Amino acid sequence: MENEGSNIFLLILFGSLLTLLMAGFIVTMVLIHRSRQIKNKQKLESLKAEFEKTILNVEKEIQEETLNHVGRELHDNIGQLLSLTKLTLNSSKPEKIQEGRQLVNQVIKEVRNLSKDLNLDWVNAIDLEAFIKRELSKLEDLNFCQIEFKKTGQAEEVDQSKKLVLIRVIQECLNNVIKHAQPKKLVITLIQNPHLLAVHIEDDGVGFDTQKASNGSGMYNLQKRMQTIGGSISITSELGKGALVKLILPNSIA
Template sequence: MTETESQVLLILFGGIFFAILMTLFVVGVVLIHRQRQAKNRQKIAQLQAEFEKTILNVENEIQQETLAQVGRELHDNIGQLLSLTKLNLNSSKPEKQQEAKGYVNQVIKEVRALSKTLNLDWVESLSLDEFITQQLERVQATGFCETSLQSDQSFAELKKEEKLVLIRVIQESLNNAIKHAEPNHIQVRIHRQGPSRILEIADDGLGFDSSQKSSGSGMHNLHKRMETIGGKCSVSSSPGEGTSIRIELPV
């Protein structure tokens, strides 16, 4: 075999070897890509399942909150109106019986209003600002503390899922302030900041050391819920300086 033929065979075998290496490389890349796709699909499915579970939990909790509110209204408001109606109907005075009719009409209005809250249709018909206003008015009506709302209506347009999560986060934040903070004033502020919408719930109550890891699951739940709709939640507090909860959601 001549030197030229040896060089040709060497080049030929080298080419074949390179082609085999390239084929193995391409096959390896394809396999890795498919594995990554499978992992991504699995991750997306897990995130979707977690999102649906979170929304379902939120819906259930809001329904429970609504039922508790209905129970309080039946006991404290409608029950009292019916008792007054009974007392006035038992009276022989015409003006008392007329007053009883007025109570009956009021009870009918109250029952109709309560019936509307037994499902979640109100979530779509009520804006977030209107919901917050109702919650703050309810707190202030008890004489517990003063409340205020400042809003540029940045949260006027929301998907139902986003509104559900925000409603529950707001409820939890206000309940925490009522249970633990002993504030004189609770303020809610809504505004736009760059590409984000910001909702801040601040009180001037007892506060706590937010640098210490909490043993409860409350803040963890707030964080996880906001993550499911692409938002963030942070808390700032110190003893004697009140507490501020900042909720951030991209536009």
């Protein structure tokens, strides 16, 4: 009878300990899960903040780039047109009056085009293909080098915020080509399909050491921006053999 009572006591004690262990395990798992939830939430908030910061910086840079472009156009293009208009209208020849009117109309057209550039509405209205052709057109006007544009796949909708970042990254890559590459030919290839968006920027210029480039802040900023929108950037180059930049945005097309 005494042994039976001892066994019951041990069973109760063992059951209590097992219950406490199970309760402790459950509480521990709940706390771990809660901790992970908090960390994931903080990570998402951090990514969201980084994304919003990137967008704000990109908008500011595009505006600055646009203002620089407008300034150059006012000085180099519209300024020359106005000077030519003044000389034409100062002439006493009747046929010069009509020529002057045509020049005034051209100036008005150029000013209207520039006014559209002064805000970011054009970013929402333009697709990537049109944007790339627009940037290449600027280089052609400067007789910078031989230009070629290629496209594969059909145009797809791109999230506006991601498109904004891509536009800025493309601009920066082209600026690097202008400043450093000294190419005879520049080729941009746009690849679009429901699963992938890619832009390849290839030149036959002087090339560079990619290891040194990867250590620079410019390359780091480009990588960071592509990562912010879920994409990547890769650069292949050798001294004297040009460079190939690949901007890749998987599953980014809505």
